[in-house]
Amino acid sequence: MAEPAARRCCLGWDFSTQQVKVVAVDAELNVFYEDSTYHLLLKDTGLFAVKNDVNYLTFSIIDMCQTQGGVHVHEDGLTVTSPVLMWVQALDIILEKMKASGFDFSQVLALSGAGQQHGSVYWKAGASRVLTSLSPDLLLHEQLQACFSITDCPVWMDSSTTAQCRQLEAAVGGAQALSGLTGSRAYERFTGNQIAKIYQQKPEAYSHTERISLVSSFAASLFLGSYSPIDHSDGSGMNLLRIQDKVWSQACLAACAPHLEEKLGPAVPSCSVVGSISSYYVRRYGFSSGCKVVAFTGDNPASLAGMRLEEGDIAVSLGTSDTLFLWLQEPTPALEGHIFCSPVDPQHYMALLCFKNGSLMREKIRDESASRSWGEFSKALQSTEMGNGGNLGFYFDVMEITPEIIGRHRFTAENREVSAFPGDVEIRALIEGQFMAKKIHAEGLGYRVNFNITLIVPKTKILATGGASHNRDILQVLADVFGAPVYVIDTTNSACVGSAYRAFHGLAAGTGMPFSEVVKLAPNPRLAATPTLGASQIYEALLQRYAKLEQRILTQTREPPERIPQAQAH
Numbered sequence: 001m002a003e004p005a006a007r008r009c010c011l012g013w014d015f016s017t018q019q020v021k022v023v024a025v026d027a028e029l030n031v032f033y034e035d036s037t038y039h040l041l042l043k044d045t046g047l048f049a050v051k052n053d054v055n056y057l058t059f060s061i062i063d064m065c066q067t068q069g070g071v072h073v074h075e076d077g078l079t080v081t082s083p084v085l086m087w088v089q090a091l092d093i094i095l096e097k098m099k100a101s102g103f104d105f106s107q108v109l110a111l112s113g114a115g116q117q118h119g120s121v122y123w124k125a126g127a128s129r130v131l132t133s134l135s136p137d138l139l140l141h142e143q144l145q146a147c148f149s150i151t152d153c154p155v156w157m158d159s160s161t162t163a164q165c166r167q168l169e170a171a172v173g174g175a176q177a178l179s180g181l182t183g184s185r186a187y188e189r190f191t192g193n194q195i196a197k198i199y200q201q202k203p204e205a206y207s208h209t210e211r212i213s214l215v216s217s218f219a220a221s222l223f224l225g226s227y228s229p230i231d232h233s234d235g236s237g238m239n240l241l242r243i244q245d246k247v248w249s250q251a252c253l254a255a256c257a258p259h260l261e262e263k264l265g266p267a268v269p270s271c272s273v274v275g276s277i278s279s280y281y282v283r284r285y286g287f288s289s290g291c292k293v294v295a296f297t298g299d300n301p302a303s304l305a306g307m308r309l310e311e312g313d314i315a316v317s318l319g320t321s322d323t324l325f326l327w328l329q330e331p332t333p334a335l336e337g338h339i340f341c342s343p344v345d346p347q348h349y350m351a352l353l354c355f356k357n358g359s360l361m362r363e364k365i366r367d368e369s370a371s372r373s374w375g376e377f378s379k380a381l382q383s384t385e386m387g388n389g390g391n392l393g394f395y396f397d398v399m400e401i402t403p404e405i406i407g408r409h410r411f412t413a414e415n416r417e418v419s420a421f422p423g424d425v426e427i428r429a430l431i432e433g434q435f436m437a438k439k440i441h442a443e444g445l446g447y448r449v450n451f452n453i454t455l456i457v458p459k460t461k462i463l464a465t466g467g468a469s470h471n472r473d474i475l476q477v478l479a480d481v482f483g484a485p486v487y488v489i490d491t492t493n494s495a496c497v498g499s500a501y502r503a504f505h506g507l508a509a510g511t512g513m514p515f516s517e518v519v520k521l522a523p524n525p526r527l528a529a530t531p532t533l534g535a536s537q538i539y540e541a542l543l544q545r546y547a548k549l550e551q552r553i554l555t556q557t558r559e560p561p562e563r564i565p566q567a568q569a570h
């Protein structure tokens with residue numbers, strides 16, 4: 001797969017929920033190397049072997065790294081964490097695989113990367129000294145074992161911080177005020193609320209922490225051999241950064257934990273070169289000492305870059321989480337959805353919705369109703385009609401983010417709730433339901449046209465990415481429900497490709513070159529599905545029913561408002 005011949009390139013990394021991935025992109029913007037390491041593999045095999053040119057390097061997987069799909073779900077069902085050393089070890093494994101395959105690291109001009117958003121890493125006092133003096137004779141995970149004050153890090157799937165969310169909103173004048181300031185009302189997975197929980201429940205670990213990174217800036221720090229700053233785009237997913245003037249909000253910091261600003265360090269523009277690669281990589285892997293590290297960002301912002309999203313387009317990412325995002329010139333922060341600073345243009349923004357029950361939910365229904373086969377799953381979509389005979393379903397095995405519902409709820413054409421559907425009806429109900437929810441909740445985020453907010457404009461393309469965008473039958477339902485053509489790019493790893501593009505942009509940013517100019521030679525997205533004739537009539541009526549039924553479930557399942565706990569004395 002790798003080409004031993006010299007080829008100047010940039011690397012793009014992605015530290016996502018289930019895997020760490022990398023691509024190499026050459027100066028003509030062709031992807032010529034791709035690799036990944038599934039965290040699941042770490043669990044299933046317990047051992048991972050990589051052959052380098054001398055011998056087999058065997059990684060034994062310590063118990064704490066055994067995860068389900070990259071995460072630990074705790075007994076309360078709300079707390080979700082990932083072992084920080086799992087990410088370090090996954091990086092070791094990929095680098096060793098690249099070296100074993102003859103990858104020429106000396107040709108890498110710059111690298112950047114992405115991380116699953118909102119997750120946080122807690123570096124213990126003294127860790128910075130270890131980072132700056134890494135020995136090239138050892139793997140990273142062998143040297144960083146004692147560097148973390150929290151070894152299992154809170155990640156985006158966590159929803160255990162409702163009390164901290166209410167405290168933060170109360171401290172700044174309410175949910176809408178917080179949204180106006182930071183781009184989002186308080187969300188359980190957002191980093192400020194996670195940090196507040198750590199401070200309240202593990203005050204000693206908090207006080208022994210010298211630096212708090214996002215997953216993205218943590219990964220950048222591994223390459224830099226020193227602490228990398230957080231970038232403005234991923235920093236917008238913390239409920240701590242003021243998205244207009246891009247500085248930490250003192251009110252939010254104070255509401256979450258003491259001394260937080262010094263533990264976070266400064267936030268920087270996303271296209272910043274944050275330094276040169278650590279000598280560890282020069283000596284162990286043969287990188288050039290001039291290889292630059294461009295600030296890492298969130299995986300969704302990186303995907304926006306990788307898909308070269310334009311105003312009017314809608315990106316739909318079908319990874320572990322499903323997300324939908326838009327490029328916006330003017331942000332309108334609301335009570336639903338998020339506004340992040342753009343990762344490629346300091347003047348602009350992106351709007352995002354996140355759905356927690358994405359690929360893992362589809363996998364469950366595939367296993368239950370399609371004999372664990374995506375082929376059978378596709379056949380069910382092909383053999384059922386658009387609109388599913390009026391049958392509608394809501395499938396949220398874990399507490400959903402958009403909307404806040406848990407459980408499976410199925411309705412017949414007469415709106416009668418039933419406990420089961422035949423397998424093929426179940427599969428169509430799941431996929432139609434997932435896309436109807438996206439369309440309904442995205443209406444409020446849309447583009448301003450003549451003072452109205454409009455989601456679909458005549459030139460709208462839907463750009464699909466993530467693992468499930470391999471599946472043409474799923475993409476056909478997406479085109480039908482949205483009434484717009486669906487395009488894909490050559491790789492489903494848009495966050496990695498976007499990271500490599502951003503690395504090129506970082507190198508050129510000093511000259512003021514816009515991102516669009518840097519990526520103008522990149523291959524155009526390919527058409528994957530167009531709306532079927534008659535789809536819009538069918539889904540117009542169905543979308544209204546879906547929205548009403550969603551309201552009905554929300555009203556039936558919503559608990560009485562929680563008492564706001566007293567903020568702890570800081």
Ligand SMILES: Nc1ncnc2c1ncn2[C@@H]1O[C@H](COP(=O)(O)OP(=O)(O)O)[C@@H](O)[C@H]1O
Pocket residue numbers: 016017018019318319320321359360362363374465466467468469470471474492
């Ligand atoms: N043919 C397919 N049809 C539907 N889903 C698929 C298919 N192939 C892979 N996937 C899904 O893609 C998911 C991984 O997507 P990916 O974007 O790589 O996730 P992440 O970046 O969060 O690790 C898997 O969990 C799997 O369910």
Ligand SMILES: O=C(CO)[C@@H](O)[C@H](O)COP(=O)(O)O
Pocket residue numbers: 016017018115116117118156189237298299300319320321322323352354
């Ligand atoms: O929480 C969000 C976005 O707000 C998630 O989209 C995470 O960023 C996880 O990404 P994947 O691993 O599913 O790509």
